Amino acid sequence: MAALLEAINIKRKMYFEFENAPFYCLESEISTPTARGGQTLVRLKMRNLITRAVFDKTFKAQDKFKEPDLELDEASYLYTDGDGSYFLDQASFETLTLNRDMVGDALDFLLEGSILQIHKFNGNPIGLQLPAQVELEVTYTEPGVRGDTASGAVTKPAKLETGIEIKVPFFIKQGEKIKVSTETHEFAGRA
Known part of the structure; x- marks a missing residue:
């Protein structure tokens, strides 16, 4: 009991x-x-x-x-289509499907093969838990121009490889890997 x-x-x-x-x-x-x-x-x-x-x-x-019958199982992200997002359970090698509500905004941080934790309640998947930070590559950002800090603009928008856009310090360049906080959706440092 x-x-x-x-x-x-x-x-x-x-x-x-x-x-x-x-x-x-x-x-x-x-x-x-x-x-x-x-x-x-x-x-x-x-x-x-x-x-x-x-x-x-x-x-x-x-x-x-x-106490709830909750399990946290390690899984890797496979892909997403119109029916949901698919994950491979790393212990049983079973494919788990989570609908859009269960995944939430986690797709902003998921790359194919990303390892994360899947919440299961009574053996059924109900959601996922991302790591506190993920490493993503900057696919597009304007180059930082000397003197940009005079106007107080110490950040600039950057598009990451998953499609999410966040603010980064002006010294970050296109192609660089950065750490992003999954909780706040903010720049957390260079990778």
Whole structure:
């Protein structure tokens, strides 16, 4: 039997099951009563891992949740077509299909053969987890011109090999590999 978690023990970045769906805790706030006999309440900002919806909900401190049957399996990205995105499970060598909602904006960072983590709930794929940073090549950017920094423009737009466009420092050149944060979609350094 899966362990039970009390609402008061759920912290940021923890997973729990609520109403037969897996959730990820984004924020946890505990409010203790000032009056005698009042109940301690826990407000959780949580993301449904299946629907990707984010909302706040308040629970009593002693409310219990199951630990979700979540797995993180390593997979490599194969390709995307009209039916979805395809990944190869690195353990079972089974092809997994994720629809557009499950993939979200991850395609901005995926190249054929990229290794990432696939979330599975009760054995079924429900989404993916990208690394914190990915290395991508700059396919187009204007050359940096000496004196551009005088106007305060220390960044310029650059198009990357996946098609995403981000702001990069003016010294980055076309053909260079850079690191990009998958969370903020921002330049994170040279590769």
